[in-house]
Amino acid sequence: MLSKKxxxxxxxxxxxxxMLSVIPFGIICGAIGVELGxxxxxxxxxxxxxxxxxxxxxxxxxxxxxxxxxVAVASVGIINSRHLLYGAVLSEYLEKLSFIKKLLIxxxxxxxxxxxxxKFFKKNRxxxxxxxxxxGTGCTMWVCWQIATLSGIILGSFVPEELGLKFAIPxxxxxIVVQDLKKIDHLIVMITCGLSSLLFFDAPFKxxxxxSPVIALFVAxxxxxxxx
Amino acid sequence: xTLVSIIFAGILTYFTRMTMxxxxxxxxxxxxxxxxxxxxxxxxxxxxxxxxxxxxDYGAFIEMNDPKIFGALVAVIVGYFSKxxxxxxxxxxxxxxxxxFVVFS
Numbered sequence: 001m002l003s004k005k006x007x008x009x010x011x012x013x014x015x016x017x018x019m020l021s022v023i024p025f026g027i028i029c030g031a032i033g034v035e036l037g038x039x040x041x042x043x044x045x046x047x048x049x050x051x052x053x054x055x056x057x058x059x060x061x062x063x064x065x066x067x068x069x070x071v072a073v074a075s076v077g078i079i080n081s082r083h084l085l086y087g088a089v090l091s092e093y094l095e096k097l098s099f100i101k102k103l104l105i106x107x108x109x110x111x112x113x114x115x116x117x118x119k120f121f122k123k124n125r126x127x128x129x130x131x132x133x134x135x136g137t138g139c140t141m142w143v144c145w146q147i148a149t150l151s152g153i154i155l156g157s158f159v160p161e162e163l164g165l166k167f168a169i170p171x172x173x174x175x176i177v178v179q180d181l182k183k184i185d186h187l188i189v190m191i192t193c194g195l196s197s198l199l200f201f202d203a204p205f206k207x208x209x210x211x212s213p214v215i216a217l218f219v220a221x222x223x224x225x226x227x228x
Numbered sequence: 229x230t231l232v233s234i235i236f237a238g239i240l241t242y243f244t245r246m247t248m249x250x251x252x253x254x255x256x257x258x259x260x261x262x263x264x265x266x267x268x269x270x271x272x273x274x275x276x277x278x279x280x281x282x283x284x285d286y287g288a289f290i291e292m293n294d295p296k297i298f299g300a301l302v303a304v305i306v307g308y309f310s311k312x313x314x315x316x317x318x319x320x321x322x323x324x325x326x327x328x329f330v331v332f333s
Binding site: 017018020021038039042045046049050051052054055059063069072073076077080081082083084085086087088089090091092094095099102103105106107109111115118162163164165166167168169170171172173174175176177178179180181182185186189190191192193194195196197198201202208209212213216217220221224 | 230231232233234235236237238240241242244245246247248249250252254257260261262263264265266267268269270271272273274275276277278279280281282283287289296299300303304307308311312313314316317318320321324325328
């Protein structure tokens with residue numbers, strides 16, 4: 001049985017490789033906000049209040065492009081609605097926690113943290129303090145995101161744009177799903193999602209980011225039925 | 229004004245994180261739904277990966293000879309065999325840089 005501290009550290013270690021792409025992306029996010037002419041304090045407030053990578057950039061781009069606040073807020077909600085799916089998966093492992101602890105831990109659920117903690121949870125179901133792994137991944141992400149966006153706000157885009165470091169974001173997610181490519185059912189689900197995201201890319205409010213997972217999960221349900 | 233909308237966006241985002249963890253009882257999800265949830269990573273992350281590769285900053289499709297496609301393929305191959313996150317990201321970035329700075333420059 002691992003201690004709380006060991007699980008927390010394990011979570012930190014499991015998510016830390018992703019910081020290779022998260023930190024440059026955070027710097028770019030902070031720098032873009034200031035470049036678009038927003039108050040630096042407000043740009044930073046987003047990292048604390050929204051704490052949601054790409055949704056923060058979209059929010060600022062929409063507002064600076066003249067969209068109404070309503071449209072910008074709705075887009076953030078839709079982009080981040082994928083967390084509902086993460087929550088549904090994680091709830092199995094967090095059931096025993098008190099309501100207050102569930103409320104607190106929810107704030108740090110992020111894409112990479114969900115994926116790394118979910119992988120760990122599946123292999124270590126019997127651990128008593130499992131949630132400390134999720135706290136470890138989430139807090140690591142939180143601290144790195146605050147520091148990265150803050151440095152982008154203060155120092156500007158000191159990451160040269162020519163390097164195209166935004167490309168590191170799809171790469172980090174390739175690293176997450178690549179081992180499931182060998183499972184034919186997962187491969188079909190991934191291709192469905194990917195192609196749908198390109199097909200629906202122009203759908204309003206960036207809704208492709210939730211439409212395509214819903215279509216892909218529907219295909220997954222069909223595959224499960226065929227398997228039986 | 230903007231601060232108010234940031235707060236609204238933050239509350240909305242927090243609810244997307246919290247709802248399924250704190251408000252919905254796991255028992256209310258049937259076995260079939262639980263089985264489908266196994267596919268969540270495979271069903272969500274390609275929606276971040278594909279547009280990140282195939283669509284440029286201006287919302288248009290890239291050319292089929294774009295260096296990003298090559299970089300992504302290298303990342304998939306290296307990631308598959310190395311099972312290492314850092315190796316995957318670096319392989320993708322370095323092969324991408326090799327094309328834009330050495331081959332196409």
